[in-house]
Amino acid sequence: MHRLMHKLLFAKVEFWLVLLLMLVGLLGLVGFGALVLDGTRRDGGRLGAVSTTAVAMAKIPYTIRDLSRADASMAANLPMRFATKPAGWSFAAGDPLPGYLLLSRYDGDRARHVVELVALADGTVLHQWWPDADSLLPEPPADPRLTNINNWNTRRFRAIHPALNGDGELLIKDHYSVLLGLDACARRAWLQDAAYFHHSTEPDGQGGFWSPALMAPQTVDEVPADFFEDALAHVDGAGRLLSQRSLTKVFLDHGLEYLIFAHKKYMQDPLHLNDIQPVLADGPHWKKGDLFLSLRALSIVMLYRPATDEILWMKQGPWMSQHDVDILDDRRIAIFDNHAYDRGHGIRVRGSNQIAVYDFETGEVSYPWNAALTAADVKTPLEGLFTILPNGSLMVEEENFGRLLIFSPDGEVRAEFVNKGADGRAYRMGWSRHLSPDKGDAALARLKGVECAGDDT
Numbered sequence: 014m015h016r017l018m019h020k021l022l023f024a025k026v027e028f029w030l031v032l033l034l035m036l037v038g039l040l041g042l043v044g045f046g047a048l049v050l051d052g053t054r055r056d057g058g059r060l061g062a063v064s065t066t067a068v069a070m071a072k073i074p075y076t077i078r079d080l081s082r083a084d085a086s087m088a089a090n091l092p093m094r095f096a097t098k099p100a101g102w103s104f105a106a107g108d109p110l111p112g113y114l115l116l117s118r119y120d121g122d123r124a125r126h127v128v129e130l131v132a133l134a135d136g137t138v139l140h141q142w143w144p145d146a147d148s149l150l151p152e153p154p155a156d157p158r159l160t161n162i163n164n165w166n167t168r169r170f171r172a173i174h175p176a177l178n179g180d181g182e183l184l185i186k187d188h189y190s191v192l193l194g195l196d197a198c199a200r201r202a203w204l205q206d207a208a209y210f211h212h213s214t215e216p217d218g219q220g221g222f223w224s225p226a227l228m229a230p231q232t233v234d235e236v237p238a239d240f241f242e243d244a245l246a247h248v249d250g251a252g253r254l255l256s257q258r259s260l261t262k263v264f265l266d267h268g269l270e271y272l273i274f275a276h277k278k279y280m281q282d283p284l285h286l287n288d289i290q291p292v293l294a295d296g297p298h299w300k301k302g303d304l305f306l307s308l309r310a311l312s313i314v315m316l317y318r319p320a321t322d323e324i325l326w327m328k329q330g331p332w333m334s335q336h337d338v339d340i341l342d343d344r345r346i347a348i349f350d351n352h353a354y355d356r357g358h359g360i361r362v363r364g365s366n367q368i369a370v371y372d373f374e375t376g377e378v379s380y381p382w383n384a385a386l387t388a389a390d391v392k393t394p395l396e397g398l399f400t401i402l403p404n405g406s407l408m409v410e411e412e413n414f415g416r417l418l419i420f421s422p423d424g425e426v427r428a429e430f431v432n433k434g435a436d437g438r439a440y441r442m443g444w445s446r447h448l449s450p451d452k453g454d455a456a457l458a459r460l461k462g463v464e465c466a467g468d469d470t
Contacts, residue, residue, distance in 0.1 A: 087119045087169060089415035090394075092438035100433035102136030109134035110419060110428060111404055113453030115175045115183075117443030118415070121434025125167050126443060128175045128183060130456060133419075133428070133447075140460050142183055142199040146170035149193055149201050157239040158227060159209070162189050174214045174398075174444035176222060177452070178250035181459035186210040189227060194252050198465035205252040208244060212286070213337070213398075213444070218293040220250045223304065225286040226257065233261050241282040245289060245304065245319070258319065260286055260306070267324055272311060285310035287336050287396075296343035298373040299325070305338040305346060314338055314348055314371075331378055332369050334360075337398035344373045347401070349409075350380075353394040362392040368399055368407070382407055385424035400447045408447055415439035 085092075104110075110133040120127050130140040146167045153165040164170050164187045172185035182194040182202050192205040208226035215223050226246035233242050247255040261284065264273055273283045288307040292299045303325065304317045312334060315327040332350035339347050350367040353360050368382045386409070396412035405422035415432035416439070432440050448456065 087124075087171075087441055088121065089432070089439040089441055090413045092415075092440070094414060095416065095431045095433065095439050096437060098429070098431050098433075100431055103429045103431075104136070105425065105427050107421070107427060110406065111402060112450050113139075113448040113456070115177070115446040115448060116417070116430070117172050117175050117445045118432045119171060119440040119443070121432075121436065121438060121440040126171045128172050128185070128443070130448075130453070130460070132453075136428075136430070139457060140197070142172070142175075142185075142195060142197075144170060144172055144185060144193075144195065144199050146187075149195075149199075149204075150191065151204070151206065154229075156209075156229065157237075158241060159189060160239075164188065164190065171441065171443045173212065175446060176214045176216065177448075177456055178222075179220050180250065181456060182250075184214055184222065184252070186214070186224070188212065192224065192248065192252055197460050197463040203252045205248060205254060207254045208246055208257060210246060213288040213290075215288070215290055217247070217291045218301075221248055221255060222250070223247055223289040223291050225289060228257070228259050228261075232259050233265070237279070237281075239281055241285070243284045243286040245286075245306075245317075256319075260284060263317070263322070263324070266322070272313075280310070283310055284308045288338050290338045290340065292340065294343075298344060305340070307335055307338050307348070309334050309336065309351075314346075326373075328371070332367075333363075334394075335369070336396060339399070339401065341370065341401065346371050346373075347399070349397050349399050351394060351397055360394045362394050364392075365389075366391045366393060366397060366409070366411070368409075382420070382424065385420050385426075388424075389418055389420075389426060391418065396444070398444055402447060403449060410442050410445050412442045412444065415441055417442065417445060 112133055114131040114133055116129040116131045118127060126144060128142040129138045131138055146165065150165050153159065171187050173187055176184045178184060178194070182196060184192065184194055186192045188211040189209040192210045194202040196202050208229050210224045210226045212225045217223055224246050226244045228242040228244045231240060231242045233240065243260045245258045245260055249255055261273065264270065285308060286306060287309050290305040292301055292303040292305070295301050299316060300318070302320055304319060306315050306317055308315070311329060312332055313327060313329045314335065316325040317323070318325055332348050334351045334353040335348050336351060337349040341347050348369045348371065350369040352363050352365070352367055354363060365387045367380045367386055370379045370381060391409055391411050393411045393413040398410050400408045402408060406427060407420040408417070410417045417430040418426060419428040421427045432442060434440060
């Protein structure tokens with residue numbers, strides 16, 4: 014055997030054969046490159062599964078890299094930013110904070126997401142939901158818009174903006190996933206897959222919810238298969254789809270195509286709808302059933318009336334890359350102003366995030382929490398949301414950095430939660446939701462006596 018191997022390894026090879034092998038290898042590389050190029054076309058490619066397989070093979074080194082650092086993929090931006098801060102809750106002296114929190118966070122120690130019902134008075138965890146996306150979610154769809162979204166698995170799935178319905182079921186989704194209803198033990202009660210839901214989930218005041226979604230399939234003409242056609246999705250408390258309207262078509266029908274397609278280059282996600290805030294009562298500037306919409310890509314906040322397909326008001330800036338619109342009273346709204354920009358060196362925040370308040374009677378924009386947010390150095394470039402609590406306190410989730418803060422009405426930090434693991438790193442959050450004392454008490458009453466099998470409930 015040794016002699017045979019020696020002869021094979023050191024046998025003389027004709028020069029023409031070497032050249033032939035090199036030529037075949039070169040043609041193979043060119044052919045493989047063509048398949049990869051075809052598989053990355055916006056229209057999905059012409060060669061179907063062959064091109065898809067070639068792209069998957071080309072990504073093998075990156076796949077191995079990502080698998081080797083899967084935990085790090087869910088770590089916060091600058092995960093050691095809060096190295097000197099304690100993990101979990103810290104409370105300043107004062108009266109207990111009112112209500113409860115659906116704290117949505119990635120647990121770095123267990124490498125999966127959890128939603129916790131927390132008493133804000135002292136941070137006590139009263140119930141937990143551990144969504145097992147591997148069993149809860151269907152197979153990921155073969156949609157080119159989801160090619161680079163790797164969240165259809167337990168390790169990377171986040172329960173974004175969880176909400177409780179009237180039956181005590183927990184509504185969850187990740188960005189661009191199906192919408193799920195979970196029972197108290199995080200088992201699937203129902204699933205809505207008529208669209209890919211993302212970002213906010215806001216109650217309509219009648220037991221249902223509004224959420225941004227991607228139309229599936231697309232309805233806009235002359236766009237590539239990877240185009241993000243944002244929609245306004247309305248579901249009832251059991252996840253049944255009540256309506257779904259293409260926001261892209263709303264813009265086109267109102268002569269606003271120039272905001273979507275009049276760019277030097279094609280934009281895959283030109284609107285980036287990240288919040289739908291329903292109007293729950295009539296006022297001098299809006300009516301019940303109207304919707305406030307936040308479009309991050311255009312730094313636009315608008316007021317839309319679905320009943321008559323009217324754009325009632327629209328303002329671009331001074332906020333930049335904003336999220337989360339809330340109605341303060343019958344004439345004012347507040348906006349989570351990420352104040353984020355990109356001048357070719359990556360997205361970053363100018364100064365700190367702010368809460369912009371717009372007054373419909375005066376047309377003025379003010380920033381009443383400027384000093385507090387600047388002092389606390391709140392600066393999530395993406396995502397982020399806020400809530401004004403019943404006692405006038407301000408709750409802010411600094412999602413990208415794994416921190417949640419509650420400020421007193423005079424701007425002092427009353428409570429802080431840092432989502433750190435045992436490794437000292439901070440991990441990402443998932444759009445936590447404040448619950449009033451009444452709603453929290455009702456949730457606890459439904460959960461009382463529930464026993465769930467296993468460790469992860």
